[in-house]
Amino acid sequence: MKQLLYTLLVALLVSGCTKKEDTFYTAHYPIVELEALINLAAENEAMEAEVEAWVLEHAPVQVGGSYRLDFNRFDGGTLTVKPTEKAETIVGDFTKIPAATEMTFTYGEQSYVVRTSIYMGEDQVTYQYFLIDLTEVAREALQNEAIEKVLRLEYTLHPQE
Numbered sequence: 001m002k003q004l005l006y007t008l009l010v011a012l013l014v015s016g017c018t019k020k021e022d023t024f025y026t027a028h029y030p031i032v033e034l035e036a037l038i039n040l041a042a043e044n045e046a047m048e049a050e051v052e053a054w055v056l057e058h059a060p061v062q063v064g065g066s067y068r069l070d071f072n073r074f075d076g077g078t079l080t081v082k083p084t085e086k087a088e089t090i091v092g093d094f095t096k097i098p099a100a101t102e103m104t105f106t107y108g109e110q111s112y113v114v115r116t117s118i119y120m121g122e123d124q125v126t127y128q129y130f131l132i133d134l135t136e137v138a139r140e141a142l143q144n145e146a147i148e149k150v151l152r153l154e155y156t157l158h159p160q161e
Contacts, residue, residue: 023078025071029128029156031061039149047146051138055152058141060110067105067130067156069094081107118160130154 036055038048061067064085070078076095083090092107101116115131131153138150 023070023072027069027071027158029067029069029130029158031063031065031067031154032157033153033155034059034063035153035155037149037151037153038147041146041148044146047144051142051144051147051150054138054142055134055150059152059154061154069096074098076103079105079107081105119155121157126160128156128158128160130156 034056036052038051038055040047040051060083061081062084065087066082068080068082069076070080072078075097076093079092079094081090081092090107092105092110094103094105096103103114103116105112105114112132115133116128117131118126119129121127131151134150134152135147139145139147
């Protein structure tokens with residue numbers, strides 16, 4: 001009987017030691033607006049409209065969608081992406097060096113670098129937005145060498161910290 005009790009106690013201790021890492025911080029980023037910033041070699045409104053439409057259509061997270069970052073490592077953690085308000089979530093990973101303004105999001109077939117910056121909301125609160133450089137991806141997808149710079153801005157309702 002004692003041996004059974006000790007065995008159960010050891011099993012309980014071992015299971016406690018193998019517990020998954022806890023999340024020590026979670027940040028939620030609901031997307032409220034998307035914007036494309038485009039620089040072309042020559043001014044061409046039709047081409048600019050085509051590139052803008054492509055950027056907004058191919059944004060992996062649309063208005064109403066969100067990102068949730070669960071910091072469970074010193075340099076990142078679990079990324080949960082909701083592409084649209086009603087879509088199923090996709091779980092991936094993000095990496096962020098402490099105090100850096102860049103992070104890498106990896107989920108599904110997506111992997112991209114995100115820079116964070118701030119903007120002033122209409123309510124006079126400072127929020128964060130994500131900036132993603134799509135220049136090379138857009139050049140390749142649209143077969144257009146006139147594209148000099150393409151950025152996607154994803155405005156969030158996550159307050160600046």
